[in-house]
Amino acid sequence: ADEPLVLGIETSCDETGVGVVRGTTLLADVVASSVDDHARYGGVVPEIASRAHLEAMVPTIERALARAGVRATDLDGIAVTAGPGLAGALLVGVSAAKAYAYALDKPLYGVNHLASHICVDQLEHGRLPEPTMALLVSGGHSSLLLAPDITTDVRPLGATIDDAAGEAFDKVARVLGLGFPGGPAIDRRARDGDPGAIAFPRGLTGPRDAPFDFSFSGLKTAVARWVEAQRRAGVEVPVADVAASFQEAVTDVLTRKAVRACREQGVDHLMIGGGVAANTRLRAMAEERCAAAGITLRVPRPGLCTDNGAMVAALGAEMVARNRPASALDLPADSSLPV
Ligand code: KG4
Ligand code: ZN
Numbered sequence: 001a002d003e004p005l006v007l008g009i010e011t012s013c014d015e016t017g018v019g020v021v022r023g024t025t026l027l028a029d030v031v032a033s034s035v036d037d038h039a040r041y042g043g044v045v046p047e048i049a050s051r052a053h054l055e056a057m058v059p060t061i062e063r064a065l066a067r068a069g070v071r072a073t074d075l076d077g078i079a080v081t082a083g084p085g086l087a088g089a090l091l092v093g094v095s096a097a098k099a100y101a102y103a104l105d106k107p108l109y110g111v112n113h114l115a116s117h118i119c120v121d122q123l124e125h126g127r128l129p130e131p132t133m134a135l136l137v138s139g140g141h142s143s144l145l146l147a148p149d150i151t152t153d154v155r156p157l158g159a160t161i162d163d164a165a166g167e168a169f170d171k172v173a174r175v176l177g178l179g180f181p182g183g184p185a186i187d188r189r190a191r192d193g194d195p196g197a198i199a200f201p202r203g204l205t206g207p208r209d210a211p212f213d214f215s216f217s218g219l220k221t222a223v224a225r226w227v228e229a230q231r232r233a234g235v236e237v238p239v240a241d242v243a244a245s246f247q248e249a250v251t252d253v254l255t256r257k258a259v260r261a262c263r264e265q266g267v268d269h270l271m272i273g274g275g276v277a278a279n280t281r282l283r284a285m286a287e288e289r290c291a292a293a294g295i296t297l298r299v300p301r302p303g304l305c306t307d308n309g310a311m312v313a314a315l316g317a318e319m320v321a322r323n324r325p326a327s328a329l330d331l332p333a334d335s336s337l338p339v
Contacts, residue, residue, distance in 0.1 A: 004076040004320035007064065007100070008313025009057075011093030012085025012113045013140065014038060014049045016056040019310030020068035021317050024122040028068035029303070029310040032056040039180050043170065044139075050088035057096045064309065075106050077326070079316025082110030083337025085140070090333035098329055107326035109316045114339050115154050117273040118147060119318060120311035124300045133267040135258040137282075138274030138307075139166035139181070142254075144212045144261050145339060151319050154339040157261055158212025161204070165250055165276045168216035172246050175224045176239050186243045187279050193244030195281070198226060200249040205256070212261055219249055244281075251282040255289045262295050269296040278302035 003023025010017035014035055020028040034052035038044045065072055080097035083090055094110070101108035118134045131148040142160040147153065163171070166183055173182020178189065200222050203215035223246050230237045262270050272286055277299055290297040304310065 004317045005070060005074060006077045006079055006313045006316040006320060007061070007072075007075050008309045008311065008316050009061070009078070009080040009093045009097050010113070010116070010307055010309045010312045011053045011057070011089050012081045012083070013089060013307055014044045014052070015307040016053050016060050017307055017309035017312070018060045018064035019308060019313040020064050020070060021123060021310060021313040023317055023321065024126060024314070026123040026310055027070065028064045029308055030060050030064040030067060031308050032060050035181065042174055042180050044086070046086045046088055049086060050092060053089055053092035057092055061096065061100070072100065072104055075104065077107045077109055077316055077320050079109040079111050079312045079319070081113045081116065081312055082327070082331060083113065083334035085113055085335060087333060087335040090335060094331060094333040098331065102329060108329060108331060109319050109324075110327040110331040111312055111315045111319070112154070112337055112339050114141060114143065114145065115147070115150060116311040116315040118145065118154070118271055119150050119315040120273065120304045120308070121271050121298050121300045122318070123310060123314050124304060125298050128271065128298075129269055131265075131267055133258070133262050133265065133270045135254060135270065135272045136274045137165040137254060137272070137276035139170065140164055141274060142214045142216070144258060146261075146265055146267070150315065151322055151324050156339055158210060158214070158257070160214040160216060162215050162217035163220060165214070165216060165254065166274070168220045168250060169276065171220050172223050175227055176237070176242060183276060183279065186247055187281070189240050190244040190247045190281065193238070193240030193242070195244040195248035197238065197241035198245040200245055202249055202253050205253060212257055214253060214257070216250065219246070247279070247281050251279065251285045254282060255286045258286070259289050259293050259295060263293065268294065269298060271298040273300060273305055275306045277305040
């Protein structure tokens with residue numbers, strides 16, 4: 001049987017992503033990022049993101065189609081991130097998807113950003129077993145999700161009650177003067193540091209705490225205070241040690257809770273996605289702990305973990321394959337779309 005050919009559009013944050021897939025096969029993945037335009041503000045500025053999406057949208061779609069070597073008229077569907085994300089940014093992608101769907105007379109599929117972060121793994125490791133346990137860690141989210149059906153049923157088991165994991169990386173990087181985005185910079189500097197140098201707090205890991213919720217704002221504050229105290233004492237800040245110790249605290253909590261969720265739900269495999277899944281220490285620790293618990297770990301390559309259009313196309317293709325209903329052409333962009 002012919003696998004569905006689907007174009008996916010992602011504009012929930014600062015990357016204009018367009019991907020083309022056939023079933024679980026990746027044909028093209030083009031990402032135009034406005035991250036450099038936000039760097040001097042130390043975070044994503046919504047208006048700048050929307051404007052950049054608007055400029056990049058059509059060229060990125062055309063480039064993805066060209067790279068995939070397919071004609072728009074051959075598509076079986078057009079998928080787009082309907083939410084959650086920045087309202088104005090989402091609107092650009094949703095409007096473009098509607099225009100192409102209408103002009104080409106193709107079905108439109110509005111998909112959830114978090115579900116696509118999970119589904120993208122199919123492009124690397126083949127069909128996901130169901131139910132799938134997923135740890136999603138990015139600049140906007142830190143969630144444990146159980147997905148009995150990736151196209152219709154994704155259940156949140158827990159989430160951050162304050163900062164997202166990626167947000168904590170970005171804020172700590174700022175304190176250390178490492179620039180934005182902070183995740184990759186901390187990852188790099190931590191390689192020369194001692195993860196046991198400083199005992200930073202592990203949020204929400206007490207016996208009475210919610211087992212699958214996360215909290216990273218206390219950790220971020222603890223790091224800022226520690227660094228501040230060093231500076232006040234006129235001591236040079238051991239940047240690599242701070243980066244490594246902070247990273248250790250984040251990955252310890254994330255992997256501990258993810259493995260526990262698998263155990264309690266009787267799921268023997270775990271996928272990790274979102275931008276923070278690119279973190280080398282998180283990948284290594286998850287591998288160790290999953291192996292020890294008899295859990296199969298699935299982590300897409302870093303380029304598929306950060307926001308991209310291929311993940312949207314992957315979920316769209318799954319929806320076509322499972323005969324899920326298409327979205328109406330008045331599909332709204334929903335900045336707080338629940339899974
Ligand atoms: O998924 P993503 O591209 O966008 C969101 O939906 O948020 O994730 C971006 C986040 C940023 O906070 C960035 O600092 C973080 O992922 N990140 C990392 C690494 N690469 C990106 N965090 C830790 N280690 C990394 N190697
Ligand atoms: Zn994301």
